[in-house]
Amino acid sequence: MKRVYTAARYAFNLRCLLLLSFFLAFPSYADNTLARQCFNAGDYVCAQKRWLPLAQSGDKVAQFYLAQLYQRGLGVTEDVQLAGGWYLKAAEQGLLEAQNNLAVLYEKGDGLAPDIQKSIGWYTRAAE
Numbered sequence: 207m208k209r210v211y212t213a214a215r216y217a218f219n220l221r222c223l224l225l226l227s228f229f230l231a232f233p234s235y236a237d238n239t240l241a242r243q244c245f246n247a248g249d250y251v252c253a254q255k256r257w258l259p260l261a262q263s264g265d266k267v268a269q270f271y272l273a274q275l276y277q278r279g280l281g282v283t284e285d286v287q288l289a290g291g292w293y294l295k296a297a298e299q300g301l302l303e304a305q306n307n308l309a310v311l312y313e314k315g316d317g318l319a320p321d322i323q324k325s326i327g328w329y330t331r332a333a334e
Contacts, residue, residue: 238267245271250281261292269296270304286317297328305332
């Protein structure tokens, strides 16, 4: 039996192929997506295991979410100082949310030595 491909079927196959190639070309995006699914499901240990290698390799989104886990003590022992370090790495790469959260930590002195000048600096960078 001969198969007839309609334009809709062809378009569907093309979209699937493009999506697959995207995930193969950008594995950190796929890993971030899986980690985010773990996070949303409340499986913070799974999220931490997926984000840690990405964060260590310089992924600013993974660094931000890893900081969130440590700041809140989700699936890990709460460590605001370590969270501040991960926020700093992400903030230095221009991630707005990390810049803001780092400014808050410096402002409140939560896990980091209070430093109003650094706080203002990070708030300013986040606002630009």
